[in-house]
Amino acid sequence: MGLCLSDEQGKWTEIGAIINFSDPLLSTVAEHKESYNLPFFDAELIQLSLPDIFIVYGDMRLKKRQIRFRSTNEPDFVELHFSLVGGGIMKNHINGHVHQFDALQHNIIYSPEFDGTGQYSIDKKHQFFEVHFSKNYFLGLVADSGDLLSRFCEKVDQHHFSDISETNLKMTFPIHQCIREIMSCNLSGKLKVLYLQSKCIELLSLQAQAFEQSANNKSRSVLKSAYERDCIQYAETYLTTHRQKPPTLTELAKIAGINEFKLKNGFKEVFGNTVFGYLNDVRLSEAREQLLSGTTIKAISDDLGYASVQHFSTAFRKKYGLSPGKVKLN
Incomplete structure (x- = not known):
């Protein structure tokens, strides 16, 4: 520097x-x-x-x-x-x-x-x-x-x-x-x-x-004011903070103070992903870090709010091309 x-x-x-x-x-x-x-x-x-x-x-x-x-x-x-x-x-x-x-x-x-x-x-x-x-x-x-x-x-x-x-x-x-x-x-x-x-x-x-x-x-943003952009930022913060039990899209829109249309389109505009696509990436990245630190697969699945170990394993394999078990072994 x-x-x-x-x-x-x-x-x-x-x-x-x-x-x-x-x-x-x-x-x-x-x-x-x-x-x-x-x-x-x-x-x-x-x-x-x-x-x-x-x-x-x-x-x-x-x-x-x-x-x-x-x-x-x-x-x-x-x-x-x-x-x-x-x-x-x-x-x-x-x-x-x-x-x-x-x-x-x-x-x-x-x-x-x-x-x-x-x-x-x-x-x-x-x-x-x-x-x-x-x-x-x-x-x-x-x-x-x-x-x-x-x-x-x-x-x-x-x-x-x-x-x-x-x-x-x-x-x-x-x-x-x-x-x-x-x-x-x-x-x-x-x-x-x-x-x-x-x-x-x-x-x-x-x-x-x-x-x-x-x-x-x-020039074609759905977010027309600084307030609406702040709402999208708040939605992202709330979503990741409550990733174990995330709100529905309707609930998140009310919490963030913006309508569903602007939440869906504005979120993708700002973060380059859908609301729940973004949430899925955050959860799976955290899961990968926990696997590498030695946490059990079931504990990770429960902690991150997946319905079952099978559901978690399917999502993880789709994202990374490997099962959670293989990542843990490596």
């Missing part, structure tokens, strides 16, 4: 320097875990370096509302940014641009330099995940990939500060899943390099697809 943070006395502390970011001969992933306990800032970071890709994620907790920071000798890269928990406001004094992220939002950012401030809630956890592609590698990956990406790439190529969209998007389930798979990767050597490369490109593809779809849907 390559940042310097300043305390109230103007003393700068460097954190998260990028290592081997663009070494084409790197055959393994360089991994670094770092903890910081400063008078104004606590953080735990994990950094993964592979050819032309740098991944950094972690938790941070601020002890004062605003901090000053700047970039330091970092390569020229394009950043995929994901705010997982908490949010904040970052103002770049170089160009006056302001980035504001709430929890579970994402964007694609090109910021050649940063010197500015960040504002965050005090003593609350902020969790983030970022993938950085070297500029030339990124431009090669997304060449001729759609109108929105083409316009963004023109600005990147001209070294102009830019976001792919002025509006952040809500993270979809496939984006969540891809991030979890990157964070939980336990491969080693060249296999880990290949796996992380493919997953980072998949994550970029999911983001690009979401922003292209959002741009195309703006």
Whole structure:
């Protein structure tokens, strides 16, 4: 990440320097875990370096509302940014641009330099995940990939500060899943390099697809106000929170304060899936994680609200192509 943070006395502390970011001969992933306990800032970071890709994620907790920071000798890269928990406001004094992220939002950012401030809630956890592609590698990956990406790439190529969209998007389930798979990767050597490369490109593809779809849907969206979009977000939160005993579509519409037509169509517009298709993905992803942690198949089936073990096993096989028993054995 390559940042310097300043305390109230103007003393700068460097954190998260990028290592081997663009070494084409790197055959393994360089991994670094770092903890910081400063008078104004606590953080735990994990950094993964592979050819032309740098991944950094972690938790941070601020002890004062605003901090000053700047970039330091970092390569020229394009950043995929994901705010997982908490949010904040970052103002770049170089160009006056302001980035504001709430929890579970994402964007694609090109910021050649940063010197500015960040504002965050005090003593609350902020969790983030970022993938950085070297500029030339990124431009090669997304060449001729759609109108929105083409316009963004023109600005990147001209070294102009830019976001792919002025509006952040809500993270979809496939984006969540891809991030979890990157964070939980336990491969080693060249296999880990290949796996992380493919997953980072998949994550970029999911983001690009979401922003292209959002741009195309703006003119014909069924959601005509910020209130209706908030209703869809609330419906998703309520649905996943009550996934063991989910409401019917009619009940969910009443709970969210929106009619069924807008719930069905608006949910698919925002999350790229039907209400219960999305719920099925969430439950099966959680089931897979529980299987890998050693939980019994019957306990998972009961916990996630399936009518029977057979019903759960059928759904799981359809999603992953393997029975729950085979996943558990592996």
